[in-house]
Amino acid sequence: MQAELIDIRNHLQQHAPFNGLPDEALDRVAGSIEIAYFRAGEKILELGQTNTDLHYIRSGAAELYRRSGELYNRLGEGEIFGQIGLLMGRQVRFPATALEDTLVYLIPYPVFQDLFDNHDVFADFVEVEDKSRLRQAVTRADQTNDSMTAKVSRLISRQPVTAPSTVRLQEAARIMTDNRVSSLLLVEGSGDDEGNLVGIITDRDLRTRAVADALPSETPVADIMSPDLITIRPDALVFEAMLQMLHNNVHHLPVIEKGKPRGVVALSDIVKYESQNSLYVVSNIHRQPDVKGLKAISEEVRNSFIRMVSEDANSHMIGSAMAGIGRSFTQRLLELGEEKLGPPPVPYCFLALGSMARDEQLIVTDQDNAMVLDDSFNPAEHDEYFLALAKFVSDGLAECGYTYCSGDIMATNPKWRQPLKVWKEYFTDWIDNPKAEALLNSNIFFDLDGVYGEERYAEALKELIAEKAQNSQRFLALLARNALNRTPPLGFFRQFVMEEDGKQQKTFNLKRRGTAPVSDLIRVHALACGSRAQNSFDRLQDIGKTRLLPEDGVGNLRDAMEFIAIVRIRHQALAMEDGREPDNNVRPEDLSPFERSHLKDAFQVVSQAQKFLRYRYNAQIPR
Amino acid sequence: MSTRREASGGAHLPSGDWPEHMSSLAEEASDARLKAFYEAFCMKPDTPMEEVPMVAMDFETTGLEPDQHSIVSIGLVPFTLNRIRLAEARHWVVRPQLPLHQTSVTIHGITHTDIEEAPDLGDILDELLPALAGRIPVVHYRAIERPFLDVALQWRLKEGIDFPVIDTMAIEAHLHPDRNPTRWQRLWGKKPVSIRLADSRLRYNLPHYPGHNALIDAIGTAELLQAQVRHHFGPDTPVRDLWL
Numbered sequence: 004m005q006a007e008l009i010d011i012r013n014h015l016q017q018h019a020p021f022n023g024l025p026d027e028a029l030d031r032v033a034g035s036i037e038i039a040y041f042r043a044g045e046k047i048l049e050l051g052q053t054n055t056d057l058h059y060i061r062s063g064a065a066e067l068y069r070r071s072g073e074l075y076n077r078l079g080e081g082e083i084f085g086q087i088g089l090l091m092g093r094q095v096r097f098p099a100t101a102l103e104d105t106l107v108y109l110i111p112y113p114v115f116q117d118l119f120d121n122h123d124v125f126a127d128f129v130e131v132e133d134k135s136r137l138r139q140a141v142t143r144a145d146q147t148n149d150s151m152t153a154k155v156s157r158l159i160s161r162q163p164v165t166a167p168s169t170v171r172l173q174e175a176a177r178i179m180t181d182n183r184v185s186s187l188l189l190v191e192g193s194g195d196d197e198g199n200l201v202g203i204i205t206d207r208d209l210r211t212r213a214v215a216d217a218l219p220s221e222t223p224v225a226d227i228m229s230p231d232l233i234t235i236r237p238d239a240l241v242f243e244a245m246l247q248m249l250h251n252n253v254h255h256l257p258v259i260e261k262g263k264p265r266g267v268v269a270l271s272d273i274v275k276y277e278s279q280n281s282l283y284v285v286s287n288i289h290r291q292p293d294v295k296g297l298k299a300i301s302e303e304v305r306n307s308f309i310r311m312v313s314e315d316a317n318s319h320m321i322g323s324a325m326a327g328i329g330r331s332f333t334q335r336l337l338e339l340g341e342e343k344l345g346p347p348p349v350p351y352c353f354l355a356l357g358s359m360a361r362d363e364q365l366i367v368t369d370q371d372n373a374m375v376l377d378d379s380f381n382p383a384e385h386d387e388y389f390l391a392l393a394k395f396v397s398d399g400l401a402e403c404g405y406t407y408c409s410g411d412i413m414a415t416n417p418k419w420r421q422p423l424k425v426w427k428e429y430f431t432d433w434i435d436n437p438k439a440e441a442l443l444n445s446n447i448f449f450d451l452d453g454v455y456g457e458e459r460y461a462e463a464l465k466e467l468i469a470e471k472a473q474n475s476q477r478f479l480a481l482l483a484r485n486a487l488n489r490t491p492p493l494g495f496f497r498q499f500v501m502e503e504d505g506k507q508q509k510t511f512n513l514k515r516r517g518t519a520p521v522s523d524l525i526r527v528h529a530l531a532c533g534s535r536a537q538n539s540f541d542r543l544q545d546i547g548k549t550r551l552l553p554e555d556g557v558g559n560l561r562d563a564m565e566f567i568a569i570v571r572i573r574h575q576a577l578a579m580e581d582g583r584e585p586d587n588n589v590r591p592e593d594l595s596p597f598e599r600s601h602l603k604d605a606f607q608v609v610s611q612a613q614k615f616l617r618y619r620y621n622a623q624i625p626r
Numbered sequence: 627m628s629t630r631r632e633a634s635g636g637a638h639l640p641s642g643d644w645p646e647h648m649s650s651l652a653e654e655a656s657d658a659r660l661k662a663f664y665e666a667f668c669m670k671p672d673t674p675m676e677e678v679p680m681v682a683m684d685f686e687t688t689g690l691e692p693d694q695h696s697i698v699s700i701g702l703v704p705f706t707l708n709r710i711r712l713a714e715a716r717h718w719v720v721r722p723q724l725p726l727h728q729t730s731v732t733i734h735g736i737t738h739t740d741i742e743e744a745p746d747l748g749d750i751l752d753e754l755l756p757a758l759a760g761r762i763p764v765v766h767y768r769a770i771e772r773p774f775l776d777v778a779l780q781w782r783l784k785e786g787i788d789f790p791v792i793d794t795m796a797i798e799a800h801l802h803p804d805r806n807p808t809r810w811q812r813l814w815g816k817k818p819v820s821i822r823l824a825d826s827r828l829r830y831n832l833p834h835y836p837g838h839n840a841l842i843d844a845i846g847t848a849e850l851l852q853a854q855v856r857h858h859f860g861p862d863t864p865v866r867d868l869w870l
Contacts, residue, residue: 005715005716005717005841006717007701007715007717007837007839007840007841007842008712008715008841008842009837010835010836010837010842011712011842011845014833033712034712034713035712035713036712036713037709037710037711037712037713038705038709038710038712038845038848038849038852039708039709039710039852040830040832040849040852040853040856041856042853042856042857045856061833062831062832062833063831103831104830104831104832104853104857105831106831106832106833106849109709
C-alpha cells in the first residue's frame with residue numbers, strides 16, 4: 004500500500020471485521036481496493052450476476068433484497084455486503100441497490116479469499132451462517148462467567164463429616180465443633196448400603212429445635228434432623244446449587260454421588276464464591292417483620308441485579324434469581340397476611356404466572372398472580388378472607404415495586420380466585436374450545452407455578468395442561484397464531500430500527516419485539532410435546548428430545564433467547580446505574596456494534612422460527 | 627506552447643480538434659518519450675465517457691505560478707467511470723528546482739528530508755509519461771497540473787507538453803454559474819457556492835478525506851468525476867463535451 008492511502012486504511016480499521024486484522028493485512032486490503040460511485044436508486048448488484056468483490060460502504064447507504072424481493076437488510080457507512088455470494092460460487096445472492104448516493108470500496112475476490120483463509124476474525128464475521136456467529140457470541144459470554152461453568156464439586160473443600168443417625172444431640176454437637184462444620188450428615192445402613200444418607204442437622208436446627216425447646220442432650224439426632232433431604236450432584240453448576248437454596252430456603256446442600264455423600268455445600272461457600280448475591284436479599288426478605296421492611300429491601304433487589312450483570316451472569320441465572328426474589332416477596336407477604344388475618348379457612352395455593360413462573364423475571368415487571376382454592380371453598384363463608392389476603396399481597400407487592408397488572412390478572416380479581424375444580428374447567432375450556440381472542444388474554448396462565456401453600460394444586464393444573472394441550476390441534480394452531488402477533492424488527496440502520504416493510508423507528512421495545520415473541524413460540528412447541536417445564540430454556544430442552552423442530556432449531560432459539568435477553572438485562576442495569584428508571588425501550592444508538600450485529604442475527608432466528616411455527620401448526624397470520 | 631496556456635476560464639482548444647492536435651504534436655516531438663506519449667493517444671471525440679480510460683492527477687506545488695514555483699509531489703490513479711484502481715495508484719515526491727521558501731504553502735506530510743532525497747522530475751518521466759499515455763488526465767482546477775508539467779518539461783527537455791484534460795472544478799463552475807451571490811442576495815443571507823474539491827465532494831455525498839496529499843486528492847478527484855457524470859451527464863456523454 005502507498006503510505007498516502009492511510010485515510011482509506013484508517014477508515015477500514017474502524018469497522019468490523021477489519022478492526023481485527025493485523026496492520027500488514029489491512030495494508031494489503033487498502034492497496035487493492037477499487038472504488039465505485041452509485042447514485043441513489045442505482046443497482047449495485049443484480050441477482051444472478053457474477054460478483055467478484057466484497058463491497059464496503061465508504062459513504063451513503065444500500066439496501067439488500069431477498070430473492071423474493073423482500074427487504075433483507077439496510078446498510079450504512081463501514082458495513083459490508085456481497086460476502087455471501089463470494090462464498091457461494093460468486094453468484095449474487097442478495098441484490099443490492101444504492102439507497103443514497105453511495106461510494107463503495109470494492110475488495111477483490113483473491114484478497115477476500117486470502118483474508119478468509121488466514122484470519123479467523125474475518126472468516127467468523129463473514130461466515131454464511133448468521134446463526135453460528137450468534138452461537139459464538141453467546142458461548143463467549145458464557146465462558147467469562149465463572150459461576151455458570153463452575154461445578155459444585157469445586158466448592159467441596161473437605162470430606163463430609165458424618166455420624167450414624169443414632170447419635171445423641173450432645174455427641175452430634177461435639178462432632179460438629181471438633182470438625183468446625185455447621186452441618187452434620189447422618190448416615191445409616193450396612194454392607195452395600197453402608198453410609199447411605201438419611202438426614203442432615205445444622206447449627207440452626209440445634210439452636211431452634213433442640214436448645215430452644217430445651218431437649219435433653221441424650222435425645223437422638225434423628226428426632227430433630229431434616230429427613231426430606233434436598234441434595235445436589237457434584238457435577239451440577241454452582242448456580243444450580245444457588246437456585247436450589249433459593250427455591251427451598253435452605254442453607255446447606257449435601258452433595259450426593261451414587262447415593263453416597265461426598266460433601267456439603269453451604270450458603271457461605273457460595274457467597275464466598277459469588278461475593279454478594281441475591282441470596283442475601285432472599286434471606287433478608289424472609290426476616291422482614293412487615294411490609295415497610297419489605298419495601299426497604301426492594302432497593303437492594305436492584306443492586307443485586309446490577310451486580311449480577313456486572314459479574315457477567317447469563318440471562319437464565321439472572322432471570323431465576325429475580326424470580327426467586329419475587330417468590331420470596333410473595334411468600335413473605337402471604338405469611339404476614341396470614342399472621343394478620345388468621346389461618347386460612349380452607350387450603351389454597353398461591354400461583355405465580357408469566358415471567359415469574361418461567362423463572363425469567365427482570366426488574367421492570369408487573370405482578371401476575373392467582374389463587375387456587377380447595378374444592379371445599381364456599382364463597383359466602385370463605386371469600387371475604389381470601390379477598391383480604393389477596394389484596395394484602397397485591398398491595399404489598401405493589402409497594403415493593405411489582406406494579407399492579409394492567410390486565411387485572413391478579414388474585415384480587417374474583418375470576419382468578421377460584422377452587423381447583425373451576426380452574427380445571429377454565430383450562431379445559433381454553434384448550435377444548437379455543438377462541439383466538441380469549442386465548443390472547445389467557446396466554447399468561449400457561450406459564451404457572453405454585454409459590455405458596457398447596458403446591459400440589461399447581462402441579463395438578465400443570466398435569467392437566469400437559470396432557471390436554473398436545474392433543475388439541477385447534478388450540479395449538481390458535482396459540483401459534485397468537486404467538487405470531489409480535490414480530491422482531493428486521494434489523495438496524497444507523498440510529499434507526501428497521502421494520503420488514505422498510506419503515507424506520509427511533510426506538511423499539513426489547514421485550515415486546517424480542518424476548519416475548521421467543522418465549523411465546525417456545526411455549527407453543529413445549530405444550531405440543533407435553534412438556535411440563537415452565538422456563539423457556541427448560542422447555543427447549545424438552546422440545547429438543549422430540550423431532551418437533553428442525554435440526555439445530557433448538558440450539559438457535561436458545562442462543563437467540565439468551566442474546567436478546569442479556570441485551571435487555573444490560574440495558575436495564577445501565578439505566579439504573581445512570582440513575583434513570585429502567586425500561587424495555589431501546590434506541591439503536593445505545594447498542595454497541597457487537598450487540599447490533601448479533602441482535603440482527605437473533606432477530607433473524609426468531610423470524611425464521613415464527614415462519615416455521617406458522618407452517619408447523621397451520622396457523623394463518625392474523626391481519 | 628505556453629502561449630496557449632490560459633488562466634482558468636475559456637477553452638484550451640476547440641473541443642473536436644484534440645485528436646488532430648495530438649497527432650501533429652507526435653510528429654513535432656523530438657524526445658522519444660514524448661513522441662510515444664502523443665502516439666498513444668487514440669481517443670475519438672465521440673467516445674462515450676463510459677469507455678474512456680482516464681487518470682486522475684494531482685500536484686502539490688510550492689506556489690500557484692508555473693513560472694515561479696515548482697512541483698513537490700505527484701499523485702496519479704488510473705480509473706474509468708466504473709472503477710478507480712488503487713492497486714495502480716502512484717505517488718512521487720520530486721525535488722523542486724527552486725528552494726522551498728519559508729513563505730510558500732505548507733506541503734502536507736512531506737519533510738525536508740523527503741525532498742532532499744527525492745529524485746528530479748526528469749528522472750521519473752520514464753514512469754510518469756507511460757502512466758498518462760492513452761488516458762485522459764482528470765484534474766481539479768486545470769491551471770495547475772498541465773501548465774506546471776509543461777513548464778517543467780520546457781526546462782528539462784527544451785520542449786513542453788500538451789494534452790486534453792477534464793476539469794472537475796470547471797464542471798462545478800458550469801453547474802453553479804450564479805455561485806457568487808450579489809450584494810443584495812448576500813444581504814438576505816445567501817452563501818456563495820464553493821467549488822473547491824472538498825466542498826464540491828460534499829454535494830455528492832462523497833466522504834471527507836482528512837489527509838492531504840497528491841494521491842488522496844487525485845483519488846478524490848476521480849470519485850468526484852464519477853459522481854458528476856452519474857448525476858449530470860450520463861455514461862453515454864461523448865468525451866468531447868468534457869475535455870478541455
